Amino acid sequence: MTTIDRPTIDAPTELLIGGEWRPAASGDRFDVVDPATGTVIATVANGGVDDALAAVDAADTAAAAWAATPPRRRAEILRRAFELMAERSEDLARLISLENGKALVDARGEVAYAAEFFRWYSEEAVRAAGSVMTAPSGTNRILVLQQPVGICVLVTPWNFPAAMATRKIGPALAAGCTVVLKPASDTPLTALAMGSLLHEAGVPDGVVNVVPSRSSGAVVSAMLHDPRVRKLSFTGSTEVGRILLAEAADQVVNTSMELGGNAPFLVFADADVDAAVDGAMVAKMRNAGEACTAANRFYVEAAVADEFARRLAERMSALVVGPASEEGTQVGPLINEEAAAKVDALVSGAVADGARAVVGGRRPSRSGFYFEPTVLVDVPSGSGILREEIFGPVAPIVTFVDEQDAVALANGSEYGLVAYVYTRDLARGLRVSEALDFGMVGLNRGLVSDPAAPFGGVKQSGIGREGGHEGVLDYLESKYVAVQW
Ligand code: NAP
Secondary structure (H helix, E strand, O other), X not given: OOEOOOOOOOOOOOEEEOOEEEOOOOOOEXXXXXXXXXXXXXXXXXXXXXXHHHHHHHHHHHHXXXXXXOXXXXXXXXXXXXXXXXXXXXXXXXXXXXXXXXXXXXXXXXXXXXXXXXXXXXXXXXXXXXXXXXXXXXXXXXXXXXXXXXXXXXXXXOOXXXXXXXXXXXXXXXXXXXXXXXXXXXXXXXXXXXXXXXXXXXXXXXXXXXXXXXXXXXXXXXXXXXXXXXXXXXXXXXXXXXXXXXXXXXXXXXXXXXXXXXXXXXEOOOOOHHHHHHHHHHHHHHHHHOOOOOEEEEEEEHHHHHHHHHHHHHHHHOOOEOOOOXXXXXXXXXXXXXXXXXXXXXXXXXXXXXXXXXXOOOOOOOOOOOOOOEEEEOOOOOOXXXXXXXXXXXXXXXXXXXXXXXXXXXXXXXXXXXXXXXXXXXXXXXXXXXXXXXXXXXEOOOOOOOOOOOEOOEEOOEEOOEOHHHHHHOOEEEEEEEEOO
């Protein structure tokens, strides 16, 4: 086994406020841990309410000049940020692996994906078009301007520490907004490195502020109650999303919510089973299953269920589990002990309900927060593992009898982020895609994420879209001017 060089951790570890790297006002710091070993890799300034409000001050000071910066200039800065990310991709990937634990192959994929949001929004920055029309009465014109929504608070999760930040910062900056980023406290180093890179790319002081904190509730709440903050973009669990929607209500803050998923993966008997197994491996195992888009429930038509389960189990058992620091690792540890224990409990619960593990099913005997790649069959349709986000490398398989049954099973969830469908019958594929209550569908494809496409969910998976042209609209307000000339 070849060991990969550790990255030199030259990521900043202070707060980024108004273009300066500062310690927390309280002097507090917190530890960042390598999930593969549990060892402390850095200590980071622990932002408090005073720091968060100082960051809002900085964002406010910078707001007017940034909104007035020519779109072409904003575009050039974002383009430069894309280029810098591409140049530093290997260092960034190693930093992500180190603090998040994901395999280097996944971290490299994330950096490439994350950088594309800067490229895409550098191209969108110059296309924030308004409109003009004649009023139906003919008496006046209806002029619609697109203006930046204002100061944005961006709250991101640990599972894609770079991409969830760039997916928000890219469109916010393109639209002319200033931001305060509050990253997940398990993975603050990548966010701080992004802040540094954006300044190097030419982002003026105060336009992007980064405030890691272990008191996320208090810090975000304080910012949402500052009347200068006009937008919250949150990616994380539905549970925290609900809290923040209530907090945002007090000042009627505009919200975008990218919340949990519980993705069904439907395989019809007429599917290309090779393609379905390939797609399942991507949809399930990207990031070791720690993705909101992860296939969480496999519904397979009875005629091909045994074959699909057998072939998926073969592929899952061949995966190399280990620390991201070893070249060849395909599945890294989960983020922390709590995550590994939760997956363990969900699998044990499913087995108690009557499911059978054809491969995996337990935590391997090594230190770190690992779980074996697992395929469960004979999972009863009421089992708890089908209702909750597993967020780990576990594929529960349930059989269905016909199309109506498949759609009903898939839609039987309060979540509605993404669904996957495998069939060779295009008419069925489109019919089922229309019938699924999800914001996105992968039709004969196990990967939907694309910076050029509108990503987002319905039901309790969220509000709003990130990526594509729709993504920049979330950071713009329409202003209507009734004009008579
Ligand atoms: P989480 O616990 O909801 O945390 C997300 C962010 O919110 C973190 O920065 C966290 O800070 C912060 N936070 C936690 N409690 C808060 C509170 N009371 N007030 C304000 N902020 C608070 O989610 P996670 O465990 O990091 O991420 C996994 C979840 O994210 C999964 O449910 C996954 O499906 C979802 N996700 C969704 C998408 C999507 O696009 N739909 C993408 C990726 C992930 P701390 O780290 O300090 O707790």
